Amino acid sequence: MATSETEKSGPGVSVASTSEFSLFFRIKPGHASALREALRALQNTPGYQPGDYNLAIATIHEARFVPFDDDTRLLFATSFDGPWDAYMEDFLTSGSTLALFDAVFQHVEGYEGLPDLAALKAFILGAQRTAGGYARNYPGTVKEIRKALRVNNAFQRVLDDPAAADALQHPALKPLLDEAAD
Amino acid sequence: MSAPTATASLRLEHDDIQGGVLHQRPSPYVGTYLLLRIDDRRAGRELIRRLLPAVGSASASSDPAQDAWVTVAFTHQGLKALGVPKGSLDSFAPEFRQGMAARAAELGEAIWRQDCYQLPTGRTSFGFKDGIGQPAVEGSGIPASNPLERPIKAGEFILGYPDETGDLPPMPTPTVIGRNGTYIVFRKLHTRVAAYRRYLRDRAADRKEEALLGAKMVGRWHSGAPLVLAPDHDDPELGGDDTRNNAFLYGHDRRGLKCPAGAHARRANPRDALDEEGSVDVRLHRMIRRGTSYGPILPDGVLEDDGADRGIIFVFAGSHLKRQFEFVKTQWLNDGIFIGAPREQDPLVGRPAGNGAFTIPKQPIRRRLREMPPFVVTRGGEYCFAPGLGGLRWLAELTI
Numbered sequence: 001m002a003t004s005e006t007e008k009s010g011p012g013v014s015v016a017s018t019s020e021f022s023l024f025f026r027i028k029p030g031h032a033s034a035l036r037e038a039l040r041a042l043q044n045t046p047g048y049q050p051g052d053y054n055l056a057i058a059t060i061h062e063a064r065f066v067p068f069d070d071d072t073r074l075l076f077a078t079s080f081d082g083p084w085d086a087y088m089e090d091f092l093t094s095g096s097t098l099a100l101f102d103a104v105f106q107h108v109e110g111y112e113g114l115p116d117l118a119a120l121k122a123f124i125l126g127a128q129r130t131a132g133g134y135a136r137n138y139p140g141t142v143k144e145i146r147k148a149l150r151v152n153n154a155f156q157r158v159l160d161d162p163a164a165a166d167a168l169q170h171p172a173l174k175p176l177l178d179e180a181a182d
Numbered sequence: 183m184s185a186p187t188a189t190a191s192l193r194l195e196h197d198d199i200q201g202g203v204l205h206q207r208p209s210p211y212v213g214t215y216l217l218l219r220i221d222d223r224r225a226g227r228e229l230i231r232r233l234l235p236a237v238g239s240a241s242a243s244s245d246p247a248q249d250a251w252v253t254v255a256f257t258h259q260g261l262k263a264l265g266v267p268k269g270s271l272d273s274f275a276p277e278f279r280q281g282m283a284a285r286a287a288e289l290g291e292a293i294w295r296q297d298c299y300q301l302p303t304g305r306t307s308f309g310f311k312d313g314i315g316q317p318a319v320e321g322s323g324i325p326a327s328n329p330l331e332r333p334i335k336a337g338e339f340i341l342g343y344p345d346e347t348g349d350l351p352p353m354p355t356p357t358v359i360g361r362n363g364t365y366i367v368f369r370k371l372h373t374r375v376a377a378y379r380r381y382l383r384d385r386a387a388d389r390k391e392e393a394l395l396g397a398k399m400v401g402r403w404h405s406g407a408p409l410v411l412a413p414d415h416d417d418p419e420l421g422g423d424d425t426r427n428n429a430f431l432y433g434h435d436r437r438g439l440k441c442p443a444g445a446h447a448r449r450a451n452p453r454d455a456l457d458e459e460g461s462v463d464v465r466l467h468r469m470i471r472r473g474t475s476y477g478p479i480l481p482d483g484v485l486e487d488d489g490a491d492r493g494i495i496f497v498f499a500g501s502h503l504k505r506q507f508e509f510v511k512t513q514w515l516n517d518g519i520f521i522g523a524p525r526e527q528d529p530l531v532g533r534p535a536g537n538g539a540f541t542i543p544k545q546p547i548r549r550r551l552r553e554m555p556p557f558v559v560t561r562g563g564e565y566c567f568a569p570g571l572g573g574l575r576w577l578a579e580l581t582i
């Protein structure tokens with residue numbers, strides 16, 4: 001029944017569980033520098049700084065804001081896991097996450113402020129354009145990839161142990177041994 | 183919609199809310215679901231008039247075990263057949279207007295009459311006690327079964343009161359039909375008990391391990407004792423103690439070593455397990471359940487299907503069909519993105535589209551069950567609306 005079975009996961013193009021999502025906005029006249037300031041503030045928020053890897057929405061792979069056309073327009077582009085709108089209400093009650101986006105969207109046209117859900121959905125869908133092409137170079141959701149990185153880190157620590165070469169000889173560990181040479 | 187006054191938001195109008203919505207069914211119980219088609223609007227209204235004295239309000243009896251009672255709910259078609267004006271019909275939630283058939287890939291035969299009764303074991307057909315995990319409703323006067331959770335705003339379950347977003351849930355018009363009403367989902371879910379038992383038998387060394395695997399799939403033992411409080415073996419005393427059997431969170435069991443993240447009850451209500459995710463608010467995805475059992479018990483130890491129809495009538499009550507019932511079903515039971523296993527589905531009610539795998543975290547090495555067949559088959563169901571008592575009277579007195 002319902003969404004994920006009868007509808008596509010989102011208005012963007014999907015590869016397995018992950019979809020692209022691109023929004024194009026017009027920057028309000030005179031708001032360009034305030035917008036850039038808001039983007040700088042966002043970039044300096046804990047979680048969003050280089051090396052933090054802790055965006056407020058846990059299903060987002062990466063996201064960027066790109067002012068273009070002489071700072072008259074703004075692109076928001078991201079890849080995320082799952083349907084685009086299932087967690088909309090959660091987002092609207094999320095307080096701090098919402099405030100981050102609110103600070104940016106204030107400077108674009110058509111944004112009515114929050115938190116009217118129907119208006120926000122219409123605002124977002126009105127700005128959304130579906131990609132003409134979308135490809136991914138790895139499968140997996142954010143959660144799966146984080147787990148894969150943890151496992152590989154652990155594996156590398158095992159390889160750093162001088163006893164690893166012997167230990168990996170056990171037949172049960174053959175798949176790991178196959179990955180151990182480089 | 184005008185903002186409710188402070189008192190209105192705090193005090194529920196118990197005498198206008200149908201009793202079955204707020205109160206647990208008694209145990210043991212017998213009951214019948216009757217689906218009636220309204221062919222003649224006048225006859226339909228007359229029926230409601232005659233039913234009204236039998237429909238108890240939430241204030242009538244604090245102990246529903248004393249009495250028999252009736253809960254009345256309507257499909258959108260039913261309201262139309264009663265002659266509810268178009269403006270009102272159009273003001274209901276879109277999911278309800280479409281009806282379950284339009285929103286479901288599968289809808290089985292119509293159910294006209296379904297008797298239900300508690301099995302002699304007091305458990306559902308798979309052998310588990312059910313109906314334990316229920317949200318505490320703010321202002322209902324019914325004590326919370328989980329003292330570790332703040333009660334949920336009444337508007338999540340009863341229309342006319344603020345919900346968890348701070349707003350009133352969308353309410354059909356006129357106010358008299360919407361206020362104190364709630365949306366109801368019922369689904370007849372056939373359980374393939376022999377297949378379930380055989381699956382466990384084939385993967386367990388002994389009865390003890392069988393019980394453990396079953397508990398890992400549900401998140402509770404047969405008695406109802408939750409895995410996070412009783413990780414190693416069933417604790418019937420805990421399961422039977424209503425002051426303790428729902429008093430738990432998952433926060434200290436993030437990796438799921440006690441209760442797997444994929445267990446049915448943990449999927450259906452992850453409690454605090456997703457609090458770190460930032461943008462998930464579990465309080466927006468809760469539900470009142472009023473499920474019952476139907477069909478005969480499959481005697482203990484029988485592994486061959488006897489062809490009997492048995493299972494549960496799943497009943498949901500809540501203000502938001504989409505973000506409560508449909509969300510939980512599609513995002514948390516039929517999908518595993520949120521637990522980092524996108525291809526795993528709920529081990530009890532998942533659909534064949536999943537990969538049939540179920541991961542049981544365990545020291546030193548996790549166990550992974552595979553090729554799990556579907557254990558539950560949906561026979562049919564519908565979205566309904568249960569008005570308050572004033573709404574029922576309004577329907578009975580329609581004149582056009």
Ligand code: HEM
Pocket residue numbers: 306308310311312313314315316371372373400402446447448450451469471493494496507510511515530531558
């Ligand atoms: C035949 C199908 C099903 C069976 C046999 C079943 C069985 C159970 C059992 C044994 C429990 C644990 C006891 C309890 O906490 O009450 C449970 C909990 C629960 N189930 Fe189901 N269930 C079924 C279908 C569903 C469906 C379709 C949904 C929702 C769409 C659902 C939602 C829930 C919820 C919300 C809980 C409580 C979780 C909590 O608060 O901890 N169940 N179920």
